[in-house]
Each structure stands twice: as C-alpha cells, then as structure tokens.
Amino acid sequence: MQKQKLVMIGNGMAGVRTLEELLKLDPERYDITVFGAEPHGNYNRILLSPVLSGEMRLPEIMLNDLDWYRDNGITLHAGRKVVAVDRRRRVVRADDGTEATYDRLLLATGSNPFILPVPGKDLPGVLAYRDIADTESMIEAARVHRHAVVIGAGLLGLEAANGLALRGMDVTVVHVGEWIMERQLDRVAGGMLQLALEAKGMKFLLQHHTSELVQGESGRVAAVRFKDGISIPADLVVMAAGIRPNTDLARQIGLQCNRGVLVSDTLQTFDPAIYAVGECAEHRGVAYGLVAPLFEQAKVCANHLAHFGIGRYTGSVTSTKLKVTGIDVFSAGNFEGGDDTEDIVLHDPGLGVYKRVVVRDNRVVGAVMIGDTADGSWYFKLLKDQQDIHPIRDHLLFGQNGLGDVGHKGETLAANLPDEAEVCGCNGVCKGAIVKAIKGNGLFTLDDVRKHTKASSSCGSCTGLVEQILASTLGGAYQTAQSKDKPVCGCTDHSHGDVRAAIKAQHLLSALQAMKALQWKTPSGCATCRPALNYYCLSTWPHEATDDPQSRFINERAHANIQKDGTYSVVPRMWGGLTTPGELRAIADAAEKYAVPTIKVTGGQRIDLLGIRKDDLPKIWADLNAAGMVSGHAYGKSIRTVKTCVGAEHCRFGTQRSMDLGVKLEKMLFDMYSPHKVKLAVSGCPRNCAEAGIKDVGVIGVDSGYEIYVAGNGGIKTEVAQFLVKVKSDEEVMEYSGAFLQLYREEGWYLERTCHYVERVGLDHVKAEILEHAERRRELFERLLASLRGAKDPWAERVEAERATALAREFETLEVSA
Amino acid sequence: MSAHDLIDTTGWHPICALDAIPVLGARVVRTPDGDVAIFRNEADQIFALRDACPHKQGPLSQGIVHGQTVTCPLHAWKIDLACGEAIAPDQGCTPTYPVRVQDGHVHLHLVSLSPVAGS
C-alpha cells in the first residue's frame, strides 16, 4: 500500500506531540512533512522563562532536535512559513515556494501575541514574548539598557518581568486590572503575590491604560505614556497583554473560525481532511493557552489520524502555576465563585499563606493558593474527579497530608526548597536532581519523573511534593497522578474501575483470560497489571477463578518475604499475638536447626525469623506445622495480624475481653486476600493499648460494647481511623468488620489501602452499605465467609505439594550435571 | 540451522525438561559461575541470565516475567531478557548465557565449565 501524506503546519509543542503520539500508534501510515516558521526543531516554549531569567540555556530546552526528524523519516522545512493552501488540489506552499501535497493536513500554528494598537507599537525596542527570537532580543536589551516596562500582569508578563529584573533591569509592570493575574487569582491572592514580587524589586502600576509609546532621539522607544497623562521611562517595552489564536492561514483558506479554528471532538476542522490542534484551535468555545490540554488534544488527534477512531476530546479543566523561583502560586477551575458556591478559606498574612477552595454541592469547583501550594494537585484532582468532599471537609484546607505525613514533614513549599533538599526519602532523590531531569529530559508527567529519577516511585508519600516541583518547573503543564480514569498501566487504556466491572460482567476467571478479553496491548501484561488482574479475578469469582502464581509477587508465590540479599523471612501466625511454651520451643528449635541469623519481634506481635534460604522454606514450614503453627501471611496483600491488648482477661482497666475477640476475628479472616494488606487491632478499653486508631479495622471495647473504627493506617502516611459504628456483641463486631472488609475487597483497587479506598468512595458510601441496609451488610458478610470457606494453610499446602512434586520447582534449585 | 548450532557443543549442559520451568516463570541453576536464572515466557522462548540484577544484585529469577522482560523483585527495575540490559531510563546490564531447547530439554552453554564437561 502506498503511504498517505501528512503535512503539518506549525512546528510547535502541540503539533509535534501529535506526531509523537501518531508514531507510537502507527509509524508506517504516513509520509510526514513539517513546515515551521521558526528556524529550529521543536523546543519547550514553557522554558523560555528560565532562559530569560538565566537559569537555563537555549540548547537545554530543545525537545526534538533535527536528528529526531531524520530518525523518524520526517521531512522538516524549518524557517519556512506556509503562505497558501490549495484545498482542492491538496497542496501547501511556503514563502520560499516549497510545495507539498497532502492527504491529511494538520494545522498547529499556535498563537500570536496581542499587540496593543497604540501609536509607537512598531518602534525598535518594542517586543512580544513568544519565541526564541523574542527571548534573545530581550536578553540583548537587558545587557545594554536600563528601564523595562512590561504591559500586562498575567502569567507571561510576570515571568518576563521577573526574568528582566534578574538580568538587572529596572522593571515596571503595567496592568489595566485592579489586581495582578486577575484571570487566575482573586483579589487577596493577587495582592499577596504583588507584595512578594515587589520584595524582589519589581514595580507595579495598576489600573493604567497605555496610550502611546514615545520615540526617543535614538529612534528607539524611550517612554510609555498613559491615558491619565503621566509617563515613565522605557528602553524596552514587552507586550504581554494576551494572545490570540493564530488563524491567519485558516481564514485565508476559508476554514470556519471563531476565536480559533473550529474543531470537533475528533479535532477535525470543517474540512474533514484538515485537523487542527493546539492554541490555534477552538474546541466547544474554548481556545486553550496551556500545554496540558494541548497534549490531551494531541493524543485524540493522533488516534484519529492513525485510523483507530476511538477517543474523543471533550475539553479540559486547567490549572496554572507561576514559574517564578521562590514564589508558590496555584489556581484552578472557577475560583471566582457565585451565588451557589461556598468558600473555604485559610488566610495567614503573617506566614504569607492563603488558600481558598470554592465548593458547590460538596464538590470542589475551584482553588486559589499562595504561599503553601503543596496540595494544589490534590485539589485539582478532587476537582477533576468531581469527588464528594463532604466527609473530608473539616480538614480539607490542611491538605491531603495534613494528618501526619512522615518523611518530609513541613516541607510543603516546593519552590522554596533548596536544590539539595531531599524530596524522596525512599530513593534519596533531592530537588535539584528532579528539576534537572524535568528540564534536561523534557518530562511532563509524574510518571516520566518517576521513571527518570525514581522520586515518588516507591512509597509515594512525596508525590504531592514532586507534583509541585513539576508544576513550578513547568507552570501547570503537568498531569496529576491518580485521576479516577487513569489506566491501570501502559499495557491498557482501561482504568481499575473499568477492569473490575468487566471481570464481573464478562465472568472472567484468570488474569490471562482478562487480558485477552480486554484487548491488552502486551502479550503477557507487566508486573503492575498482572497481580491486579489476578486479584480481581480471585476476589470476584472465589472458588471459580484460577490463581496464577506467576502473576503474584514473589512474596505471595513463596509465602515468605524476600530480603535484600535474596533470602527470606518466616513469620508463623500467633493468633491475636498469643503464644505458648510449646510454640516458642518449636520456633527456637527451628531457628537453631536452620541457623537463622536474626530473630525479631515484629510490630504486629509476631516473631520473625530472618535470613532463611529459599530451599529451606518448605522444611522449616514442615517443622513449624508439626508444632501446630501456620503461615502468618506476613508477606501478602492479605490479612496480616490482629493485634490485641491483654484486655478484661487480665487488665485492671479492661472492660471487654479483647484477646478473645482478637483471636476470633483473626481465625475468621484467615487466608483472606485483599487489594492491599489488612491489619486489625482490638483494645479492651479506650486507653487503647493495641493502637486500634491506626488500623484498617480498629475495635475498642467500652463498658456497653465495642466501637468500630475503619480505614486507619500507620504506614507511610499516618491516617487516623474513622468511627463507623458502636455495637454490643462480639458477633456484631465480626459481622460489621467482616462486611466492611468484604466491601473493600470487592470495590478496592489493587494496592489501595483501606484509607485510600475510603477516601475515594467516601465514608458515607461505606456507611450506606453497612449501616443503613442491614440486608446488604449481611450479604457482604456472607460473601466474605463463603469466599474464605475451606481456607487452607498455604505452608501446609506447599509442603504437601513439595512432596507431590507438582509445585516443588518453586523451591528447588537445579544443579548443572557436568 | 540456528545460531546456537554454531557454538562448539562441548560447552552445552543439559539442565532440565522444558516443562520443569513454569510458563512466565524461572528456575535457578547453581553453577560454578554462580547462579544462573533460566526464564520461560508465554511464547515458550527460553532465556538465561546471571541471577543478579544490575541495580543491587536482586535475584531476577524471583521476579515477574512478561513478554521479553523480567521485573526485579527488589526495586522493580525491568531487565530485557534477550540482551540482559535494563530498560531505559534505568541503566545497567546483566550477563546472558546461550541457552537452547532440544527434544523438550533445556541446555545451557557455560564456557568455564567446558573442561569439566569434556572430562
């Protein structure tokens, strides 16, 4: 088949991203030709600001250099502006006469700066701020001139002003509005930002209308005059009063335009052979001016160009960040509010912190923050997902991590962090390394940063901080981490929710079957999706689905925890933390027999034998089994422990028999697998010696019964468990907590702890299922018991299997028979 | 004729039946060279690598196998089974060994063992 011809006009960020997405989907379909008016490859326009301020150099901001075009077989005409398109013959012509024919045409001509129509606008020394040439002229002007005036106090104007000030110029920002950045900030935040920028040496002239740019003796601009008659000196004037979609060519060739070129949800213009993406396009009445939505457009457009024909672009919600080093500003959505909205505000002028979240019907519709913006991406996610915030409203303003975040407590001011500050405690990544990777490798998403630096790729507690660094480096051009419809992994476009629903609806019984049915893009998935699919099948179809050991993480395959040197640790179960002399003796004997180097009491009231060779595992299990002990599941995404205090059995304060109940609960839940690990605790009185307040299910005995708390977490991020219900009897505790855990098992996403699950679905949902509908609670509880019926000790099974040889190979090393 | 036939047969060692390696799994072979991991994927391709991740020597044999890749159990680096190289952006390389299946049996080629094999 002869290749079709694709011609792209405009060699900028949106267009080239579309080509990249297209090449990923179908590299062979088109012969691609690109015309770009600028004499460069594709560079990261966003980073012109750090170039202007002297923090970066031009070569560092190239995204696609000339080699990239050559390697992908793309013909690039750099420095050639397209001046005509013959839509009938399907030919484009550039200013130097170069022609190219097309089957599909992609318009990505970006925007033009808006130049105020005032006398003197064409004088030497009057510039816009859009491309490399403008930036170079500004740098040159700063070298020889003194007075700069920036017209317009939006994002672009302030970044220009900051850069020029850092280059030693005396800068005045002129603005018609009552406060700066009025399209992104409210009056309070605008005022605070102005103070912060004034402290950096910039001057502001608000509510002033420019009437004329005055020519000096040299022929260059010398002053700016205003409608009220005053004038100020200026050797350099930067027009940053807004941008207009660049529709010159589109209008000339008769394509329907409004503000921008009109496009459909598939990014097609009125001529079906012509597509448009980026700032030049107008979609459902909006022409965007930030990179994040343009990248979303690029993805959809590429999908249609590749004839995949799925995916629609339905518009974007945007958020903005100002990229001025040392100042944190964030805004998203509708921050102005209206009659039907409420404001939740935290304002501490002394600290320079202001946060305002705008809420309608318990959903976040907008947010403005200055000073402390670490939770900007969280609010943005709540906004995009339209999540019900009623249950978290009382601590919404303290942020996602407001309740005790370990590792980098207090360091919430991303932009103020010094370069050497450690951001990711797990992988020892400092801020400087992250910023360098973002700039140097042209990264745009959290996933990119994770891949390149490992920051936030382990425990994830620094995710918010990394997102803020990303945002303050790229100015809002980032995509948030865990949005609800984020795909499970790169092997599929389906989200966890979709996959769970499909496994249920289509009765899918194994990970491999699910991958086939859901058209996985890879032949056998990856280490992220396979364990998730395996769990979803098993939890949806207990006793029916086939467990695939190869889709389980090694710990669950070997029923022991892998350690850094490749040895394993063994933790026998001690129901409720109780043990006997016989068990202790058996543990001691086993430890000696297998020369266990380390024995440790765990945080969950168990004994851990560390440093055991894999070949020895079945042998030590057999010994422990013989003494009546079973697997402690200390390795699994499963029930771990039920921690108990000594309770009314012994304690002088005890009101309830906590050890008894703990043992009963643990026996009930034995061998329960779940999206992530599950820990319980039972305390005999409110002194709560078993620390039930930070457990997935915490039970606290009181005189008249028990209080049940759920969704606590003592791990990476300490979460205090939330009160669910008070009940009278042991049986009720078992039914309510069992029902809660079954709900989590059925609805939770893989690797989501109960606290994340409840945060996502809301405690109200949990209460509705478990408290309001007694019959649903009972059904849940019965489903839990049914799926656990016949649970066997995995150690005993493995030991038997070892004897029966079928599964022996997991634990047996081969030798070379020489 | 496959590329392996070009290698001197003296270095080849029978290891185990193909079916002794689980699909999408691995087995460890203890050799005088150190542990070697033999992988089998869903297409029944067989690969042999030193059982040590280029990152911090994690036992790759214990990882999850997918396509031509294994994900290390310790810190989830992904290693290309065919060439032993870490998948970008991670950097590092694990030595590979020639391996082949004949009559349902897996054979591993170990040069340093040749004298033993010949004796």
Ligand SMILES: Cc1cc2nc3c(=O)[nH]c(=O)nc-3n(C[C@H](O)[C@H](O)[C@H](O)COP(=O)(O)OP(=O)(O)OC[C@H]3O[C@@H](n4cnc5c(N)ncnc54)[C@H](O)[C@@H]3O)c2cc1C
């Ligand atoms: C200084 C600065 C800072 C910014 N900071 C941020 C930020 O922090 N965060 C953020 O999200 N966004 C930021 N932006 C906006 C962001 O850069 C743009 O949204 C994005 O680059 C638009 O991409 P595009 O492909 O639509 O247009 P462009 O990247 O502008 O590309 C259009 C290209 O088409 C060329 N062209 C036009 N007409 C023709 C023709 N007839 N023939 C050939 N070529 C033609 C132009 O020369 C241009 O190179 C910033 C912009 C600037 C200028």
Ligand code: HEM
């Ligand atoms: C009298 C009616 C119509 C005429 C004369 C017409 C004509 C055309 C032409 C000339 C093309 C370009 C073919 C090409 O690029 O190779 C086209 C493409 C297309 N048309 Fe129509 N069309 C008509 C009705 C419609 C309707 C009703 C729809 C949808 C509801 C539609 C959807 C499309 C789409 C999606 C494409 C693009 C296909 C692609 O890009 O691969 N058309 N049409």
Ligand code: SF4
């Ligand atoms: S045991 Fe837990 S807290 Fe300790 S080093 Fe390992 S992961 Fe970190």
Ligand code: SF4
């Ligand atoms: S929680 Fe109460 S009952 Fe339990 S040990 Fe502490 S004081 Fe005693």
Ligand code: FES
């Ligand atoms: S040792 Fe393999 S990823 Fe760290």
